[in-house]
Amino acid sequence: MELVSPDKFSQRDPKALAEFLLHVRERARQKQHPQLASISLRAKHLDPLAVLQSIYEPTERHFYLERPQTEEAIAGAEALLEEEISGPDRFAIVRKFADHILDNTVAIGDLDAPFAGPHFFTAFTFCDDAEGDDAYFAPATIFIPRWQVARRLGEYVATANLIIEPESDIATLSRKVLAAHAKFGRFDYDEMSGDDNPPPSVVDREDVGGEGWFASAVDHALQNIDINVYRKIVLARAVELKADQPFRPLETLAQLRDRFPSCYAFSFANGEGQSFIGATPERLLRVESGRLFTEALAGSAPRGENVRDDARHSSALMNSEKDLHEHQCVVEAIIKRLGEVDLVVKPPSNPRLLKLPNVQHLWSPISTDLTQDQDILAIASKLHPTPAVGGQPREAARADIARIENFDRGLYAGCLGWFDYHGDGEFVVAIRSALIDGQRARLYAGCGIVAGSDPEIETQETDLKLKPLLDSLQ
Numbered sequence: 001m002e003l004v005s006p007d008k009f010s011q012r013d014p015k016a017l018a019e020f021l022l023h024v025r026e027r028a029r030q031k032q033h034p035q036l037a038s039i040s041l042r043a044k045h046l047d048p049l050a051v052l053q054s055i056y057e058p059t060e061r062h063f064y065l066e067r068p069q070t071e072e073a074i075a076g077a078e079a080l081l082e083e084e085i086s087g088p089d090r091f092a093i094v095r096k097f098a099d100h101i102l103d104n105t106v107a108i109g110d111l112d113a114p115f116a117g118p119h120f121f122t123a124f125t126f127c128d129d130a131e132g133d134d135a136y137f138a139p140a141t142i143f144i145p146r147w148q149v150a151r152r153l154g155e156y157v158a159t160a161n162l163i164i165e166p167e168s169d170i171a172t173l174s175r176k177v178l179a180a181h182a183k184f185g186r187f188d189y190d191e192m193s194g195d196d197n198p199p200p201s202v203v204d205r206e207d208v209g210g211e212g213w214f215a216s217a218v219d220h221a222l223q224n225i226d227i228n229v230y231r232k233i234v235l236a237r238a239v240e241l242k243a244d245q246p247f248r249p250l251e252t253l254a255q256l257r258d259r260f261p262s263c264y265a266f267s268f269a270n271g272e273g274q275s276f277i278g279a280t281p282e283r284l285l286r287v288e289s290g291r292l293f294t295e296a297l298a299g300s301a302p303r304g305e306n307v308r309d310d311a312r313h314s315s316a317l318m319n320s321e322k323d324l325h326e327h328q329c330v331v332e333a334i335i336k337r338l339g340e341v342d343l344v345v346k347p348p349s350n351p352r353l354l355k356l357p358n359v360q361h362l363w364s365p366i367s368t369d370l371t372q373d374q375d376i377l378a379i380a381s382k383l384h385p386t387p388a389v390g391g392q393p394r395e396a397a398r399a400d401i402a403r404i405e406n407f408d409r410g411l412y413a414g415c416l417g418w419f420d421y422h423g424d425g426e427f428v429v430a431i432r433s434a435l436i437d438g439q440r441a442r443l444y445a446g447c448g449i450v451a452g453s454d455p456e457i458e459t460q461e462t463d464l465k466l467k468p469l470l471d472s473l474q
Helices: 014-031 048-055 090-102 170-185 213-226 249-259 307-318 321-339 376-383 394-404 455-473
Strands: 035-043 061-067 072-085 105-109 119-124 140-152 155-164 202-207 232-243 264-270 274-280 283-288 291-302 352-355 359-369 415-420 425-429 433-437 440-450
Touching (some): 035 170, 048 061, 048 072, 048 140, 048 249, 061 140, 061 249, 072 090, 072 119, 090 376, 140 170, 155 170, 213 232, 213 394, 213 455, 249 264, 283 376, 291 307, 291 440, 307 352, 321 359, 321 376, 321 440, 376 425, 433 455
Parallel strands (some): 035 105
Antiparallel strands (some): 072 140, 119 140, 119 415, 140 155, 202 232, 232 440, 264 274, 274 433, 283 425, 291 359, 415 425, 433 440
16 A cells, blocks of 8 residues: 655645545556545544434445444445455455555555544454345455544544546545545534434334244253263344334444443444444454454353342352353363464463443453464454354354254354554454344344253343343334
């Protein structure tokens, strides 16, 4: 990727922009290939979710990820370049797609700002192939947005991306870019139109597979654990909702973001009317300045109604043989898979507690340094899916998930995130989530099943995990 000195666009004026775009057009002519021009500028206060709400179109792809606790958020919409991929090599093909674009990219602006420059937004389903007629998302999706906005620790950046052909009309493109940056530079929240209609009401609710299906599925899995088919399997439960009017996914996200500031609120839209939203507590991995961060999250308990009751649940979780075993399975698998890409990781000490408003988990952070040739997508391909959403051993558990579950997981328990031209990025595990399709929504929740699991207790755990989305959607 070519980086143009910010001095050549220091005045932010039409003449400087036109000169930059002319330079990119000349590059397109020399290479006989369209070029991506990316222009990033610092902005005043921007709320990426509010900006996304203001221009939301069901027929456009979008991506949004925010973790309020760390004061980070990024959103992008209107796919400028995109690709859908299937098969076991999907992570590697996504990397090739991104590298080809970067070979034909020129960037300018405040490139020292957080989230500046072109970003790739991606989503990977749980399985690496399409599973049925209701598979609304490809096994792998990657896109570069026409625009993106982001914030980190009080800094705000707006990025415009555009394709420059050898014969592009530079004057017209310059006007469009300046208009877009002017809008983001003085974004007016008062002009955002709100929906004055009452929120949707759920008129029908049913478990996919019928009431009692999940408990029967857990019982089946326990029989296979008894005969050593696998040590752990994560089974999901799906609940279908129908409302009296279309759901409002981004308004639901705003509620989840405020209620769960330590979680990652996310939305990924396919551009065909469906979007996948949620608030997940689980990061798959983050790469920042040559260092990898990941975590093991497994083992759950409810929160208490008061301090004493909460402490009792915490103590029971920290001393639960079943939950500690489940958690250790995840830790061991992560360390083993990182070793497959030549990463040596010191095993974490005893797990800590991650407390959310409605549930608490056993949590172990894991980190290590990377070498220059270790790629975020290659690492993600090894970690996904983790035993926290699949099982252990991986292949035996995944095969039985396909046999036991009576629905397509799609992006549930998949991973989605972003990466940039530096090689930095972040992916989260898409749990505590819902597929929104007009007046219909399918909610998902899962539980890790190991020796000692109880079907009734596991069903109650899914009720606990489903409740935040149920409350926020109506």
